[in-house]
Amino acid sequence: MEVRRASITAVGHYVPEKILTNADLEKMVDTNDEWIRTRTGIRERHILKKGATSDLAVKAVQQVLTNRGITAEEIELIIVATITPDMMLPATACVVQEKIGASKAWGFDLNAACSGFLYAVSVGARFIETGVHSKVIVIGADKMSSITDYTDRNTCVLFGDAAGVVLLEPTDEKDYGIIDQCMYSDGAGGAFLNIKGGGSLNPPTHETIDKKLHYVFQDGKSVFKSAVVCMADVSEEIMKRNHLKGRDIAWLVPHQANLRIIEATAQRMGIDSSKVMINIDRYGNTTAATIPLCLSEWWQAGKLKRGQNIVLAAFGAGYTWGSMLLKWSLVNPEKP
Ligand code: UT7
Numbered sequence: 001m002e003v004r005r006a007s008i009t010a011v012g013h014y015v016p017e018k019i020l021t022n023a024d025l026e027k028m029v030d031t032n033d034e035w036i037r038t039r040t041g042i043r044e045r046h047i048l049k050k051g052a053t054s055d056l057a058v059k060a061v062q063q064v065l066t067n068r069g070i071t072a073e074e075i076e077l078i079i080v081a082t083i084t085p086d087m088m089l090p091a092t093a094c095v096v097q098e099k100i101g102a103s104k105a106w107g108f109d110l111n112a113a114c115s116g117f118l119y120a121v122s123v124g125a126r127f128i129e130t131g132v133h134s135k136v137i138v139i140g141a142d143k144m145s146s147i148t149d150y151t152d153r154n155t156c157v158l159f160g161d162a163a164g165v166v167l168l169e170p171t172d173e174k175d176y177g178i179i180d181q182c183m184y185s186d187g188a189g190g191a192f193l194n195i196k197g198g199g200s201l202n203p204p205t206h207e208t209i210d211k212k213l214h215y216v217f218q219d220g221k222s223v224f225k226s227a228v229v230c231m232a233d234v235s236e237e238i239m240k241r242n243h244l245k246g247r248d249i250a251w252l253v254p255h256q257a258n259l260r261i262i263e264a265t266a267q268r269m270g271i272d273s274s275k276v277m278i279n280i281d282r283y284g285n286t287t288a289a290t291i292p293l294c295l296s297e298w299w300q301a302g303k304l305k306r307g308q309n310i311v312l313a314a315f316g317a318g319y320t321w322g323s324m325l326l327k328w329s330l331v332n333p334e335k336p
Contacts, residue, residue: 006128006136007177007329010167012063013296014056015160015283016048022157029153036157041259045160045284047145052086054095056163056289057141061100063296064137064165067333072100076133078107079124081116081288083317084143085109088198096139105137113193114255114316116140116288117164118183118324121312124168125178136168140288147195149215158257159216160284164292176307176329182237182322189226189319192219227261227315232268235313238323239269246270250308250328251298255315256280256290265313287316302332 021044022033036042048056057080065072080093093107112119117140124136144159171177196202197213208214231254239249252271254262259280266276277294286293291312298304308328315321 004170005177006125006168007171008166009169010064010068011296011299012060013164013293014059015046015162018047019044020047031153041280042284043281048161053084053141053143054086054092057096057139058099060163060165064167072102075102075105077136078105079120080109080139081120112320115314115320117291118314118322128170139165140292142287158285160286162286162289164289176327180325182234185318185320192222193317228264230321231265231313231315234323235269238325251310252276253294253312257285
């Protein structure tokens with residue numbers, strides 16, 4: 001039986017205007033531009049001053065609808081990967097649905113932190129492959145500034161706000177679209193990267209606020225060690241499984257948490273750095289948004305070609321991690 005594959009048929013992204021530079025952070029905590037650049041690769045990040053994650057998402061979805069030339073009523077399913085929902089309830093997917101007027105869609109949120117976009121594409125693709133839906137919107141969006149402690153130099157230099165979106169549709173083209181995936185999680189990693197307050201374990205109280213339990217906590221060194229191994233392992237695994245060598249891959253699209261993790265992954269895959277999408281210098285770690293933000297920027301810049309093999313790879317809280325192999329089918333925008 002022929003497999004009905006899911007393919008990315010439109011991309012879009014949004015970053016808020018306000019920029020927080022390393023120089024700005026030097027005035028807020030005991031840090032410096034040199035440390036941040038050499039340890040992480042980050043120069044600046046964008047911050048949403050007013051509004052919520054859904055506002056970032058809506059702007060990115062609107063770009064996707066324009067790029068594909070469809071209306072919001074044609075969307076059948078909305079999946080929002082986020083760890084910064086507008087509210088605990090309702091799901092941000094429902095907020096987005098209402099704001100864009102996707103009256104025929106249903107939707108839900110998915111929490112897999114920095115791997116959230118990969119997990120969400122995986123779920124969305126199954127709805128396409130099984131014939132249940134033909135237009136699925138997958139959103140990776142996070143307002144990380146809402147859960148960042150700007151007095152903690154260990155974390156506040158790392159994160160930024162953004163949204164990236166893809167539209168998934170079925171493709172008739174043989175061997176195009178989403179080809180394969182390797183997905184993992186390991187709950188033992190929860191101790192090293194978490195937000196302890198606000199859930200059923202530690203509902204909000206004066207004490208949870210005083211203890212700063214509503215902010216991201218990260219044991220950076222422990223997370224780094226696991227991220228470096230897992231991202232490289234899972235990227236190598238998907239290449240081996242599909243009999244691909246470094247030269248067969250046109251682009252590696254890694255989660256943007258740390259330039260050193262990205263470089264280690266590319267090295268293990270035998271991929272030249274010119275074939276790695278990197279924008280961490282301008283946006284920092286935008287959690288679920290990093291991968292679609294890269295795809296959208298590179299597509300807009302005309303750098304993606306039909307038929308290219310593209311590997312997506314991510315690692316994040318949970319721990320969660322994974323890789324995905326795509327054969328790119330979307331043509332670039334026409335240049336004026
Ligand atoms: O996206 C989800 C997954 N997350 C990741 O993949 C992130 C993984 N971790 C990392 O990227 C890195 O561990 C960090 C960038 C977070 C930290 O880099 P590091 O090289 O692991 O530094 P460290 O945490 O071991 O800290 C080294 C030193 C410490 O000082 P001492 O104890 O050696 O005196 C820190 O206090 O650097 C100090 N430090 C800073 N100094 C200046 C920590 N943060 C800062 C800072 N500015 N912002």
